[in-house]
Amino acid sequence: MPPSVGSSRTTTVSSTGTETYLHHKAPHNRHHRHHISLSSSLPASASATVARVTSVLASSKGHQQANSSARSFVQVKSPHERTELELVDVWATTIPARMATSVVSHLKQELPKDPHSLLHLRRLVKEAEVEQQGSVLKASDQVVLNLLICSIDAVPSEDEIKRMLLSMTELQAAKMNDNKLFVPVIRKAPKYPALTKQQSKEWSDGTWPIMWRGNPHAIISELPSEDEDLYKRYIEKLLELTEKANNEGEMPVATLIVDPATYEIVASAVDTRKSSNNPLAHSTMTCIAKVAEKELWRRQNEATAMQSTKEPPPQAYLCHNLQLITTHEPCAMCSMAMVHSRISRLVYIKDMPRSGGIDRSSGPGYGIHWNKQLNWRFETWRWDGQNILLYDIDEATNA
Amino acid sequence: MGTIHHEYMKSALRMANLAFESDEVPVGCVYVHDGKIIAEGMNDTNRSLCGTRHAEFLGIESILQTHPANIFEETDLYVTVEPCVMCASALRQLKIRAVYFGCANDRFGGCGSVLRVNSDPGVERPFPAYPGFYREEAIMLLRRFYLQENEKAPTPKTKKSRELKTDFSPLDLGKYVPRGEIEKLYGREMLDNLVAAATAAAATASDEESDPSM
Numbered sequence: 001m002p003p004s005v006g007s008s009r010t011t012t013v014s015s016t017g018t019e020t021y022l023h024h025k026a027p028h029n030r031h032h033r034h035h036i037s038l039s040s041s042l043p044a045s046a047s048a049t050v051a052r053v054t055s056v057l058a059s060s061k062g063h064q065q066a067n068s069s070a071r072s073f074v075q076v077k078s079p080h081e082r083t084e085l086e087l088v089d090v091w092a093t094t095i096p097a098r099m100a101t102s103v104v105s106h107l108k109q110e111l112p113k114d115p116h117s118l119l120h121l122r123r124l125v126k127e128a129e130v131e132q133q134g135s136v137l138k139a140s141d142q143v144v145l146n147l148l149i150c151s152i153d154a155v156p157s158e159d160e161i162k163r164m165l166l167s168m169t170e171l172q173a174a175k176m177n178d179n180k181l182f183v184p185v186i187r188k189a190p191k192y193p194a195l196t197k198q199q200s201k202e203w204s205d206g207t208w209p210i211m212w213r214g215n216p217h218a219i220i221s222e223l224p225s226e227d228e229d230l231y232k233r234y235i236e237k238l239l240e241l242t243e244k245a246n247n248e249g250e251m252p253v254a255t256l257i258v259d260p261a262t263y264e265i266v267a268s269a270v271d272t273r274k275s276s277n278n279p280l281a282h283s284t285m286t287c288i289a290k291v292a293e294k295e296l297w298r299r300q301n302e303a304t305a306m307q308s309t310k311e312p313p314p315q316a317y318l319c320h321n322l323q324l325i326t327t328h329e330p331c332a333m334c335s336m337a338m339v340h341s342r343i344s345r346l347v348y349i350k351d352m353p354r355s356g357g358i359d360r361s362s363g364p365g366y367g368i369h370w371n372k373q374l375n376w377r378f379e380t381w382r383w384d385g386q387n388i389l390l391y392d393i394d395e396a397t398n399a
Numbered sequence: 400m401g402t403i404h405h406e407y408m409k410s411a412l413r414m415a416n417l418a419f420e421s422d423e424v425p426v427g428c429v430y431v432h433d434g435k436i437i438a439e440g441m442n443d444t445n446r447s448l449c450g451t452r453h454a455e456f457l458g459i460e461s462i463l464q465t466h467p468a469n470i471f472e473e474t475d476l477y478v479t480v481e482p483c484v485m486c487a488s489a490l491r492q493l494k495i496r497a498v499y500f501g502c503a504n505d506r507f508g509g510c511g512s513v514l515r516v517n518s519d520p521g522v523e524r525p526f527p528a529y530p531g532f533y534r535e536e537a538i539m540l541l542r543r544f545y546l547q548e549n550e551k552a553p554t555p556k557t558k559k560s561r562e563l564k565t566d567f568s569p570l571d572l573g574k575y576v577p578r579g580e581i582e583k584l585y586g587r588e589m590l591d592n593l594v595a596a597a598t599a600a601a602a603t604a605s606d607e608e609s610d611p612s613m
Binding site: 277278279280288289295318319331332333334335337339342354355357363364368371374398 | 447448460468484493507
């Protein structure tokens with residue numbers, strides 16, 4: 001290997017690599033719909049690549065066979081999860097448990113449309129679960145539930161709430177028996193759904209409890225296993241690229257931009273800062289530029305073919321809905337380039353604690369992928385599976 | 400007014416005008432080495448269909464065609480709008496000596512407005528970034544550009560947004576430049592202005608600077 005590659009060093013490779021590779025490779029392809037077509041013949045000096053590729057495949061295989069719930073990617077934490085708890089005032093009251101169903105359906109008819117969505121809150125809560133809020137009116141000998149009625153903004157008047165409750169004859173009778181029931185009280189409740197299960201727990205402490213049903217819109221805590229398998233295939237491709245880059249004396253950092261709708265690799269690039277004398281020729285920047293060049297070329301060809309004098313279509317953000325897969329956590333420049341290009345998801349293998357622009361413990365903790373002040377966000381996943389043998393690069397490198 | 404920095408910024412403004420005439424977000428820059436402009440750049444995102452083709456990058460690439468990368472260690476950048484987070488990181492990786500800019504970039508600014516990529520702890524040495532050189536000219540160019548964009552839109556926005564605003568909120572210099580450096584760099588007059596501006600800023604809570612979507 002060329003000694004010029006900074007402080008990088010190559011990994012020792014077992015001579016049995018090729019054999020293992022072929023053994024794992026054949027069954028793997030058959031089981032996956034979306035595999036990246038690797039070069040049909042192995043390069044002469046492919047043993048290093050082979051060993052690395054094997055390691056990914058092996059972990060992928062292990063994952064399938066041993067434990068289907070084990071995951072190889074973790075979502076990179078972001079400032080997103082530091083969202084502050086906001087509260088809203090709600091009406092609540094106590095009702096006998098046996099009347100819960102009828103009271104809820106009665107109120108559904110009476111209540112106006114609530115300006116706050118309270119769907120993330122639990123509707124009925126046992127006494128013990130809200131006791132810590134104090135001033136709960138303890139009912140006598142029957143099983144009593146706390147009922148969330150509506151937000152104060154929906155019905156500001158206490159008299160109106162009382163009227164609604166007691167417009168149900170069944171309730172009037174029950175209240176005769178126990179005067180402490182059906183007294184409306186004001187409670188504090190989390191205004192918005194929690195983003196994580198942990199947050200849901202924290203927010204429910206001392207307020208009206210949240211119903212945790214996951215949050216499909218904001219955050220997924222696990223990648224679907226189909227995606228995991230797909231990214232493993234892309235990682236194989238990345239490892240091939242870094243191998244080649246390293247052999248050519250380049251920084252062994254590589255990037256793919258893929259279209260999740262078609263599984264197409266739209267562009268791929270390796271770092272060329274060494275050969276190009278440009279310290280900014282990072283693989284992510286080059287890859288993004290290639291996507292634009294490709295589209296520019298396509299539009300020009302299309303215009304020529306159609307002999308059209310029409311205006312070109314308005315500028316689209318060309319990486320919109322595309323995903324970026326790369327070997328190392330991108331630096332702040334590359335992370336922001338992804339914001340500018342509207343990349344929809346980032347997947348990377350290795351953190352760069354000194355220079356990275358994503359992870360909140362990298363560098364100054366920018367979390368550029370989910371910075372509220374910027375106008376675009378993308379979710380990010382990092383490899384967390386078994387060791388992938390990447391070439392070492394200097395930790396001070398901006399990847 | 401009329402420091403050497405203003406002279407270089409005039410050249411950057413000329414590039415921003417060129418961008419305007421080319422239907423690009425009007426941002427321009429020049430790189431100065433040894434008192435000489437060694438490269439110019441203007442925004443090129445619309446033509447190239449590439450959201451990363453900012454003025455700074457065009458200048459950088461032009462310099463690297465004929466110079467080694469270490470020339471940036473003794474090069475200053477003059478750019479009409481505060482470098483974004485991406486450009487600020489790029490400039491820091493190149494070890495640029497200093498950056499002078501016109502108006503702040505409240506949406507993406509990487510030299511104090513959104514993040515402080517130029518001065519945060521990091522791998523490369525930090526660089527100073529000085530705002531306020533022909534700031535109003537830089538803002539007016541952007542406003543004219545977005546006004547024109549609005550008029551081109553299939554459903555023009557309300558009449559109010561089509562009026563060219565000509566007032567400027569005060570620039571909080573102290574947010575970008577250590578106080579000790581302000582007088583040396585901008586002169587006594589700017590320091591007095593700053594004190595006045597800080598007082599005014601305290602009075603008006605919201606402070607809309609510029610709106611460059613680049």
